[in-house]
Amino acid sequence: MTQDEMKKAAAIKALEFIEDDTIVGVGTGSTVNFFIEALATIKDKIVGAVSSSEESSKRLKAHGIEVFDLNSVDVLDVYIDGADEITEHMAMIKGGGAALTREKIVAAVAKKFICIADDTKQVRVLGKFPLPVEVIPMARSYVARELVKLGGDPVYRQGVVTDNGNVILDVHNLEILDPKALETAINNIVGVVTNGLFALRGADTLVMGSKAGIQVLK
Ligand SMILES: O=C(CO)[C@H](O)[C@H](O)COP(=O)(O)O
Numbered sequence: 001m002t003q004d005e006m007k008k009a010a011a012i013k014a015l016e017f018i019e020d021d022t023i024v025g026v027g028t029g030s031t032v033n034f035f036i037e038a039l040a041t042i043k044d045k046i047v048g049a050v051s052s053s054e055e056s057s058k059r060l061k062a063h064g065i066e067v068f069d070l071n072s073v074d075v076l077d078v079y080i081d082g083a084d085e086i087t088e089h090m091a092m093i094k095g096g097g098a099a100l101t102r103e104k105i106v107a108a109v110a111k112k113f114i115c116i117a118d119d120t121k122q123v124r125v126l127g128k129f130p131l132p133v134e135v136i137p138m139a140r141s142y143v144a145r146e147l148v149k150l151g152g153d154p155v156y157r158q159g160v161v162t163d164n165g166n167v168i169l170d171v172h173n174l175e176i177l178d179p180k181a182l183e184t185a186i187n188n189i190v191g192v193v194t195n196g197l198f199a200l201r202g203a204d205t206l207v208m209g210s211k212a213g214i215q216v217l218k
Pocket residue numbers: 027028029030031032081082083084093094095096097098099100103
């Protein structure tokens with residue numbers, strides 16, 4: 001099985017978490033793109049979706065799935081999204097696709113976060129994948145200096161502007177032993193919109209594709 005086949009298998013399995021007549025929270029990324037294709041096969045059973053990025057909204061609409069404004073949605077049962085890294089405690093690094101802030105917002109509203117991933121994303125300690133931090137553009141240099149004080153090496157993601165009009169700093173060389181504490185510390189830096197640690201609100205379930213098949217971990 002290739003990595004893409006593992007992603008696709010996890011994405012298809014995630015359909016089992018979707019109840020009829022509901023609005024589905026949809027994340028961003030290549031694994032989610034497989035999920036959107038799978039969701040299109042049951043689109044007549046759902047009401048529609050809430051999306052975490054312009055890119056996913058475009059794909060959902062192209063498949064004939066209605067995309068709702070989050071402000072018009074009271075209840076969101078599930079949020080389906082990928083991850084760049086995930087631990088056995090369900091803490092994640094996300095934001096490789098620069099959609100971290102909207103992802104965190106939709107995840108906060110959803111009752112359940114179902115992470116879909118291939119098994120290369122599973123790690124013991126977070127931090128090998130550079131941690132994305134979304135920053136207000138005028139605060140970029142200040143925030144970078146503060147991130148150095150926290151032990152990281154921030155690198156400006158050149159040419160990338162988020163859906164919210166901000167920039168991304170990718171923080172290298174972090175060994176994240178206490179993800180909740182670091183998530184809070186980074187979010188407390190003035191000028192940070194949010195960071196890609198999803199530890200305070202991690203995943204509830206991991207649907208993981210591997211060469212041995214699909215595993216569902218809680
Ligand atoms: O957080 C994300 C986007 O901001 C993605 O979920 C993460 O980057 C994983 O992407 P992929 O499914 O392409 O491996």
